[in-house]
Structure formats: C-alpha cells, structure tokens
Amino acid sequence: MLPLVILVAGLLLFLASTDEDPVSRAQTPVAEPRLDPPAAAEARQDDEASDETASDGMVQDAGAGISGGEKEALRAELEQIAQAYPGRYGVVVSDPSSGETVSMDPDGRFLAASINKLPVLMALYRSAAAGTVDLDDEISMQASDVQAYGTGSLYTKPVGHTITLRECAGFLIQESDNTAWKMLDRHLGRDYIRSELYNAGARSTEYWIPNTTTPNDVLTMLEKISDPSYTSPDLSAEMLDLMTNTDFEDRLPHLLPEDARVSHKIGSYGATFGDAGIVFPNGSRSTEDAYYIVVIADETGEGTARAAMQEMSLATYRVFTTADS
Helix, strand or coil: CHHHHHHHHHHHHHHCCCCCCCECCCCCCCCCCCCCCCCCCCCCCCHHHCCCCCCCCCEEECCCCCCHHHHHHHHHHHHHHHHHCCCEEEEEEEECCCCEEEEECCCCCEECHHHHHHHHHHHHHHHHHHCCCCCCCEEECCHHHCCCCCCCCHHHCCCCCEEEHHHHHHHHHHCCCHHHHHHHHHHHCHHHHHHHHHHHCCCCCECCCCCEECHHHHHHHHHHHHCCCCCCHHHHHHHHHHCECCCECCCCCCCCCCCCEEEEEEEEECCEEEEEEEEEHHHCCCCCCCEEEEEEEECCCHHHHHHHHHHHHHHHHHHHHHHHC
C-alpha cells in the first residue's frame, strides 16, 4: 500500500502545478539590459566540441550564422546573466539557417511543466496532416477532463461543453489551459503522443510523468512545429499563430521591440520556470529570418527567472539583428 500512497501523492502534487497569471508584453520602449555586453571577448574555435554535452553548465556551441566576434559576445553575455542570477539554467539559441547553436547545459534534465503541452500540439497537427483527425471535429468536455487549477478558463464551462479540436488547441496554447490539455490527451491517446514525440527526435523527454525534458528536446519540438514538411505550410503557420500573442508575454517577448514576432510556450512549476520560442525579428514571418531560443531556469524564484529570461532574450535579439543589418 505504501508505494501506492506515494504514487497518488505525487500525482496530486503534479496536478497542483500552475503557470503564471496572464501578462502582456511591455508597451514601453526597449529597455537597456542590466548587464553591458562584454567589451571584448577572445575569439576561439570550438566547432569540434559542438556535439559535447554541456553537463558542467558552461556554454558550448557549434558555431553560428553570426560572426565569430558576435558569437563570442553572446556567449559571454549569456554566461554573465546566468552568473548574475541565482539558479540553474538550460539555454539553447539556434540559427535555423545553419543549424548551429550556442547553448548552456542543453542536455540537462528539467521539469517541463506546461512546455510539455507542445507535444500535444505537435501530435494533434501531425494527425491533421495525415488525415486521421479533422481539426473541425468536435470534442465534448467530460467530468474527468475538468482540471480546476492553474490557468485557463475551460474548467468553468459545464460538463458536456463542446468545441472543435482547433478551438481546444487554442485554449491549450493561448491560455495554457489544463482542461484543454486533458481533453486532447484523452482524444489523441497518451501513447500516441509519446510515440510522436519519440519519432520527432525528442527522446529525452518524459511526457506526463515525470514530465521532464531537456533544452535540446524542446528545440526539436520547435523545429518540428515550424517545419512545413512536418505537417503542411498552412498547419505549421497555424501552430505558430497559436503560439503568438499568448496570455503570457512577460518572459522571452517582454523587452523585445513590438514588431518582433515571438511564437512561444511557457511553463512554470515550483522552482522551475521556462519559455521556449521562435523569434521573427522586424515583423518577419519567415523561418529563414528567425532564430530559436529555449531558456529553462531551475532552483530559483519566479522574479529571478523572469528577469534572467528577459535579459537573455534581449541579448540574443540584439546579436541576431545586428548580424542581419
């Protein structure tokens, strides 16, 4: 009986998880980062180390589409920011045009929290692309679907409330709605979601229990979502639209210019806070102009994690927009 009691207690603790209250992106002009970018950083070649795991928490990279000096400046600034804020950080910044990255503990395991709603979105739209589901099909909320905790509003609807799968996906991502997650998890099947995640290449992620992931796996999810060949051009664009202008804009998007489009998903639980997204500078809608950024902060507080994510995001944006100018 004791193992069963422990399992039930752990499940109840997991179900108590919550994302942040909805917030909007700052409407003020872009703020200067608290930390000045390093005045000079020694250029060094470490392409041979690109496949090494940054288990010691230090930044590793596989080169980047930006110049060596800009890359080293970003490397140094990300290190400075991580050192300035208490906690453990997993970071991946990737240039999709080259497939090269700058990263910090990219294969470290972190609690995924609601970032693990991305596998559900992937599986749903992958099924739609294959023709096994129709996004306009309806799904009705069952009593077992109701998750009266965290964010989202579907739990306030009566049992039997019916919406389309497409609308349910909107609640899932825009509001990080836990009832929408339960409905889609039931409809698609947990084993199917897990298998789709594995087939996509995110093989270090434990969907549902224990609900852990790595920055590299989250990057893989973002790459699949933004890849038209994974679903279709229209379905990929629809997923990116769902991830844009969500109820949670106070992390990666917060300090970026208003014309920067950020398709992202946050997660929060206990002392872990994350945000992962695709940033389209200057209003672009093309992934050729975009970059990926994943930041997960652990063993820290909400305010600290938020500030670190904002500064890392702004530092990265400046490097990529300078490189393109």
